[in-house]
Amino acid sequence: MPPPAPNLPKTSSPSQPSGKSEVTDLKLQLRQLAGSIAPGADDSRRELFKKVISFMTIGIDVSAAFSEMVMCSATSDVVLKKMCYLYVCNYARSNPDLALLTINFLQKDCRDQDPMIRGLALRSLCSLRVANLVEYLVSPLTSGLRDSSPYVRMVAAIGVLKLYHISPSTCLDSDFPAMLKTLMLTDPDAQVVANCLSSLQEIWSLEAGNLETVSREREALLSKQVVYYLLNRIREFNEWAQCLVLELASKYLPSDSSEIFDIMNLLEDRLQHANSAVVLATIKVFLYLTMSMTDVHQQVYERIKAPLLTLVSSGSPEQSYAVLSHLHLLVMRAPILFSSDYKHFYCQYSEPSYVQKLKLEMLTAIANESNTYEIVTELCEYVANVDISISRESIRAVGKIALQQYDVNAIVDRLLQFLEMEKDYVTAETLVLVKDLLRKYPQWSHDCIAVVGNISSKNVQEPKGKAALIWMLGEYSNDMLDAPYILESLLENWDEEHAAEVRLHLLTATMKCFFKRPPEVQKALGAALAAGLADSHQDVHDRALFYYRLLQYDVSLAERVVNPPKQAVSVFTDTQSSEIKDHIFDEFNTLSVLYQKPAYMFTDKEHRGPFEFSEELGSLSLDAGSVENVIPAQSFEASDNDLLLSTSEKEESRGLSNNDSAYSAPGYDASLISLEDKQGQPESNFASLAMPTMLSQASSVLDDLLGLGTLDIRPPPTLKLNPKAVLDPGSFQRKWGQLATSLLQEFSINPEGVVALTIPHTLHKHMQGHSIQCIASGGQPPNLKFFFFAQKDGENSPFFLVECLINTSSTKAQINIKAEDPSLSEPFSALFQSALLALGPS
Secondary structure, eight states, rough: OOOOOOOOOOOOTTSSSOOOHHHHHHHHHHHHHHTTOOOTHHHHHHHHHHHHHHHHHHTTOOOHHHHHHOOOOOOOSSHHHHHHHHHHHHHTTTOHHHHHHHHHHHHHHTSSHHHHHHHHHHHHHHTTGGGGGGGGGGHHHHHHTTOHHHHHHHHHHHHHHHHHHHHHHHHHHHHHHHHHHHHHHHHHHHHHHHHHHHHHHHHHHOOOOOOHHHHHHHHHHHHSSHHHHHHHHHGSSSSSHHHHHHHHHHHHOSHHHHHHHHHHHHHHGGGOOOHHHHHHHHHHHHHHHHTTOHHHHHHHHHHHHHHHHHHHHHSSSHHHHHHHHHHHHHHHGGGGGGGGGGGGOOOTSSOHHHHHHHHHHHHHHHHTTTHHHHHHHHHHHHHTOOSHHHHHHHHHHHHHHHHTTSSHHHHHHHHHHGGGGGGHHHHHHHHHHHHHHHOOOOGHHHHHHHHTTTGGGOOOHHHHHOOOOHHHHHHHHTTTTTTHHHHHHHHTGGGGGGOOOHHHHHHHHHHHHHHHHHHHHHHHHHHHHHHHHHHHHHHHHHHHHHHHHOOOOOOHHHHHHHOOOOOOOOOOOOOHHHHHHHHHHHHTTTTTHTTSGGGTTTGGGGGGTSSSSOOOOOOOOGGGGGGTTTSSSOOOOOOOTOGOOOOOOOOOOOOEEEEEOOOOOOOOOOGGGGGGOOOOOOBBBBGGGTTTTHHHHHHHHHHHHTOOOOOSSSOOOEEEETTTOOOOHHHHHHHHHHHHHEEEEEEOHHHHHHHTTTTTTTHHHHHHHHTTTEEEEETTTTTEEEEEEEEBBSOOEEEEEEEEEEEEETEEEEEEEESSGGGGGHHHHHHHHHHHTTTOOO
């Protein structure tokens, strides 16, 4: 009679093991139960196996019990088998020598009478992923592909793919792809067929051997025989397999139109499927097949509207967003086909903001003469939304519709009503849109300026809103009686304006106002030029110097440069090129549609596939209009005690505007750059304006006229850093937590610099050469994160702390500067950017 199962002593909780003795006790108990067939032995083994798996899950090394676990696996209990296989697969990769102990019992289980155990054993055998055990996989896989159980065949089909990843030559030499193809076309089980198709597609997409063979096999998968066979069986597949077959069908090239209609008729009912992935995959097939048939392609748009709109209104917000992103792509390509369905894109109060923003873009795109009134009325309701981001987007949407020349009269009235809401963000967004409307419709200036003139500049705090107001003060100073005095009050607060964008607009507006109302603005212009020339920001300093020298040379010429004839802007540049949009459409039903950018812009080259579009780093720079979308929200791995690598929420980036004039250039005027003196001397250019010795008399008169006195027009002094600055990590973290952000900027970096970032510590050494020290770094390409510090030269001088985020895909960098002396933030930023832009391969 067999000995009874031993009584197991009570132990501590698995999550709180008592130490190494706990693993030793487990080994002893497992060894006592090995081979036992006493009543209750399997239950005792289960409890011990659960404890071992629990220890393994929380990171405790229980590999010492490997032999005992293998000995206890000799059982017909499927649950015990599963736990044993999980344990074996986990430790086989890190301990290849131990994996040899499992080969015999796994091969034996592959011949078990129970198909469930055969399948589990084969799956575990292929999951060992140990290169020197490849020879033991060929025979079980061959038997598995011919097994009578569909479950075993299904596992074997995926096992072939696992073998290919371990040893491609062994997989191909054993002729497994041919066996998979035969099984795919003959097996009665739909899941086996799907697994064979998935394995074949991945094998031939990764194979880089004989190009002729690879090309032939890829074409064979896209042959009429294979595609029609799979499509005729599509109703037997589950949702994942259906998407796989539909993706294959989207790449098929029919020989004539009758084939196209046959396929579409066959897949018609898939548009009513409850699964959104199946519906989107079917739509992709319909769209791709009819690309060359314009009339049919338009009918496809009409046919797919109802299924997409149904999916948007049902399911979770995440699913709705995915479907809505694809609908957004279609709306942008053919807005007129969706213009009658605009009510489906009205926002619901319960929808998350990311869904509402997408709907707002679609409402803007489908607006036309027949529905503009209803759409704008709806958008105006959203302006009072508690979500500020939605309120902003709603105002921008109203403005975009007005710029499309739909019901401009009523829209302008509504925009001006927004200014009466007395909310800073509403006022700022509205002022920006009023400025754009005046650029396109100068005839509305009288009505707009009458309302804008009543706005106090003190009530506008956002830089872009203040810049728009200043632009209108300069452009329409004749119509605004208080314009010179408002500009004068703004100039008095010059040092308090931290945004360079505002200071640049203030310089230009003062110049424009000077030529329209000279007596009132003469003093203000002198103050503006003096402040601009003393400004530490390079762009502001250069513009002030340019205006000053231009006035020195010829006042009438300066007026023609600063106040050109007004020409209305007919078309505003789109932030995304048509080529990019077409490329996104080519990647329909992928993440490209959700990110609204092609795959090459957010994937590494090794993951793009052999036929994916490849782009050099040098051509990945984005338009200025899409600055806020350049660096996506990211997370960086860091240890719990490393506060330097934690990710903080970023405020909205504020890009600098390069356009000081609101109107397009009136055309080429050679007299502006070809200046010939009365003595017939050679042609000169604007470089001659930089010669103070030739213009000393004019300069003296100008200085006296503007009240500038003796004006120093030398470049602002550069900031000098301490090359031996020292700051320990603890002090850095303490300062980082105490100091507020003094400057947040975003800019492009050189492609050569991106290449140099691939070499470890290159950036650290490069910035150290500019007296800027790197104290921490982290992240994975394409998103890299660095922390730097620097100190102004001198004893007890202030420190500068920098958080630098670099996106190597978009070649963009974002810096967050915290300074003990905020007044030095901009000079330090200029120095930091100069150093970073100089980065290149050594």
